[in-house]
Amino acid sequence: MPTEAVYLHDASLRTLTTEVVSYQPIASLSEDDQSLAKNVDPEYAAMTTRQTILYAQGGGQPSDTGTIGAVDQEPGFTVSLVRKAPDGRILHFGKSVASNTAFTEGQAVVQKVDSAKRDYHSRLHTGGHILGVAMEVLMPEMKEVKANHFPKEASLEYEGLLYNDSKPLLQAKVDELVQKDLPVLISWLEPGTQVDERAKVGDGPVRIVSIGGLDHNPCGGTHVETSGQVGSVTIRKISRQKGITRISYDVPAAL
Ligand SMILES: [Zn+2]
Known part of the structure; x- marks a missing residue:
C-alpha cells in the first residue's frame, strides 16, 4: 500500500x-x-x-x-x-x-x-528553482541537466559553457527574484498534459512548482511560500567539466 x-x-x-x-x-x-x-x-x-x-x-x-x-x-x-x-x-x-x-x-x-533542518532544506530547494529561473531568463539556450539541493553541495548543471564573467549578472538576477518576494505556486497536472518540453508526463498526476508563474518545473520537493522567504541566494562558483557547467549556490542556514 x-x-x-x-x-x-x-x-x-x-x-x-x-x-x-x-x-x-x-x-x-x-x-x-x-x-x-x-x-x-x-x-x-x-x-x-x-x-x-x-x-x-x-x-x-x-x-x-x-x-x-x-x-x-x-x-x-x-x-x-x-x-x-x-x-x-x-x-x-x-x-x-x-x-x-x-x-x-x-x-x-x-x-x-526536525523543523529547522526542514526549513533549511526548503530554502535550499526554492533557492535552486530561483537560480533556475534566472538562468532561463538570462541564458535560455542552456539546458538544465541536473539539480542538487543538498547542504554544501547545492548546484545546478547545464549543458554548454558559462564563465565567471557571468557571475555578477546572474547574482543580480537572483537578488531581484528574491526581492520581488514572488509566490511559490504548486499545481497538479493530469497525466497526458504537456506543459513544455521539460515537463515529462508520468503515469500519475504531475506536480508542478512555479516561481511566480515564471517557470514550470515538475518537482516533488518541499518549498518555502515565497522567493523572499529564502533570505538570499549566493552564487558561489561557476565551474566547467566535459561540456557541462556547474553553478553552485548557497542560502542562509538560518534566518
Ligand atoms: Zn525542485
Missing part, C-alpha cells in the same frame, strides 16, 4: 497523528527494501505509516529527520533516514529509544519533523 505523502500537499505541517502500517528490524526487510537503508545502522528498525509528513529523499533534496511516538508519550523512535520504495511505500529508518519499544499495526502515532 503506497504511503500518502502529506508533504506534497502541505509542507507547513510539522506534526501529524497517523497510524502504523508496519514496524520491523531492517534485517528482516526484503533485499530491495534493505538496499534503501544505505549508511543506516543495520541494527535499526523500519516503520511505515498510513501517511507521512517526513520528506523522503529524492529530487535532489535530502531526507527529513524527526521522531515518531505513541500519542501522549515521549517519542519512542528517532527517524534518521526516509526513503520511498518504487511501489510508493515510504520507509522511515531509525532507532528505537528503548530496546523494548514496539509499535503495532494500526497503532496511532505522532510524527514530528
